[in-house]
Amino acid sequence: MTAQLIINGLVLSLTIALMSAGMTLIFGILRVVNFAHGEFYMFGAVIAFFAMNRAGMGYVEASIMAIATVGLLGWVANRLVFRRFHGKLIEGCIAAIALSIGFQQVGWMIFGPHQQILTSPLTGSVEIFGAIVTMDRLLIIGVALVVILGLAWFINSTKMGKAMRAVQQDSEAALTLGISVNRVAGLTFGIATALAALAGTLVGTVYTVYPTMGMLPLTFAFIVIIVGGMGSVMGAFIAAFIIGFQHSLTSTFWGPQFALGLSLGLAMLMLIFRPRGLMGHA
Amino acid sequence: MAILEVDKVTKRFGGLEALRDVDLRLESGELVGLIGPNGAGKSTLFDVVSGVTRPTSGKVFFQGEDITGMKPHRIAEKGLARSFQATRLFGNLSVLKNIQLACHIPARTNIAGDVFRLPSVRQRESEAQQKAIDIVKLGGLEVVSDELAKNLPHGYQRALGVAIALAVEPKLLCLDEPVTGMNAEETRFMMGFIEKIRKEGITILLVEHHMKVVMDICDRITVLNFGRKIAEGKPDEIQGNKDVIEAYLGRPEDVT
């Protein structure tokens, strides 16, 4: 029972971490609240599904294709729509909402209303600490963990990662240092949406795929970036674990609705008493 | 009784000390200049005096009353008005509308009376409208009264900033760099404007970089550097003061 809780908590936390890392990057660097982030997550799962079931690809290839496609889509979305709203919060938000509505509808149209599932490449189960754990969940945990560590390395150690942090702190100063803010913005959006798509392809193996599947992860992502501090990737990671485990635990005893309400209440309290979150800048 | 008393005010922003133990005293009717190199803390002092920021320590007294940490709108009600260093206007509204809005305090409306046009409020409101027109004329803004504030040339914008502060019916007016970016013609006008304000009996605290203006019109001058007061006195005393000259790294270019 406990092991099951822990595994579920891990799965939830890690997938939320993927979602919210991207979203907090978009907010920190572009000052845009990406209301459509859930739809990029959904597209990841949907494209992978079609790649596997129509084009006969294996899971790994299908996922890679889906992630790359969605990353590109995110880059294009920034180029065509969001670029003009950098720093303009309300307008950017509304544009994101418009995209969200449109994307969801596109999802409806190409996927249909029936929930489907992505077949995981790993089957069977394994025994850990006396509990039965399914391999597909382990896959999610493994992949997500690797990617998250990779992201942390990327932001801290590479030149582009440093450029991103520079733009987040002061985009004008970054310009004077020769950093192409537009390029950083495009790349940020691409990476963020790719992360969301990855979360989608992972979760699609364990839970079902459907056009509005992005709404709940979006809500979680909002909560996490609030609690973690908007713009802080490290804060998002920590908060993702707090919220993920809180949700797993509470929903077992009092149902998912109540658990969500609790998380939202936490977010509200955080915003009232410490608006910059756990690790955000003032 | 001094109209304004700043008593050992210190302001820290995290690790940065913007003001340190600053004392300042203004008598009613004076025109006092506040000068110092960039970053000396002049605008921060304004923010503390007008209630925009709370000092880390120290007190501010206005007409004998402790106004430390009071909210800006209450301080404005007491008769202290200020203009901003970076032009702050209601950009999408006309010049006249800007000043009408600034007559908020003289209009003394309450919300219900205002919305339902009750007679008690209507009288005061029409007086306020007249007052707004007077101020437009005083500020030489009739020519542009219907223009949107954001479309005004720089000189007019600064004049509007001062006019807005004037509409508050202040006893003390704090002007933050009113002639910055103005040409000689506009600067002359602003000086005339300030003189007119002074003749009304309004005390003025003036921050400026334009040394000729400061030396010409101020009764007294206080000098800040790195958040501390380094000198105070009459214009000719300040001009010859070694510390002041050093603070500016050589002679200020406009001092005669």
Add this chain to the structure above:
Amino acid sequence: MLKIMNRRGLNWVIPTVIGGSLLLALPWFGRAYYTHIFILIFLNIILAMGYRLLYVTGLVSFCHVTFYAIGAYTSAILAMKLGLPFGICFLGGGIAAAAAAAFLILVTSKARGAYFFLISFSFLGVMNTVFMQWRSVTGGASGITSIPPIISGFDTVVNNYYIFFAFTILTIFIMYLLDRSRFGSELMAIGEAEDLAEVIGIDVLRHRMVAAAIGALFAGFAGSLFAHYESFIAPTSFPMWTTIYILSWCVIGGVRKFWGPIVGAVLMTAISEYGRMMGAMHAIFYAAVLLAVIMAMPNGIVGLVDTLRTRFGRRQYLGGDTKLGAGPPPVVDE
């Protein structure tokens, strides 16, 4: 100046009278379906106009639908559990919503723009959980049924239509009074330059609380009317999408004038209904319109009208007909 005011007045009187008469006559020559749609449009207008009040002060909230819901639930609960007459329930709904809004503004007074948006988003979620979980009071997911009508014995669609119509007219009138008052101008000033507003003596926090309270008051009233009209409410009656729509009506219609949200609400509800005939594409169509407007006309339709008016209209200067660019201001010497 008087001449221009009269001409402007005339511009509005004739279309309003014509429009008003058409609306009054609608239930008699339209199908019942259309009457119901118009009731929804009236509700949307009230919600959008109320939302605008806080929006112009620079606070974009995401929970206006929650105030609507609070009004509906309060009214329904007062009627069902305490058997109170409609009038009391109606007032109760409005007051509960207004109090919630004022309280929200008060506790979030330190929050900046984006944060307030997110706080209100969280508030929406928290209240939704309350509505779902507090089964004993709110009926949980099943909601509340058999809510008594607005006026018993008078409960046909047509009669309710006139009640909604009357209340909408009242709301529009009050919003008009607010818009042209000093208070209304001050709200817009706060949205323009908050710190300037503070130093000229405007109590920004209090103004925002009043604006939020009035907006929520009308949302609460609308919720009450809705609950007693439909006679059934549940958490699904107040989806998050409604709050998004309210925001989009204000954006599209524009908020610089009080009638912007009316245009936005009517236009987008009409497009939504028309789009329904287009089948699956209607959401895409709606999204496309929203995107196009925010990218090309950030000030909405009101902004568009204003721009046209400035291009082709006349100006009035205090100093007579002197043109701009007549040189530096005259030196004042006395």
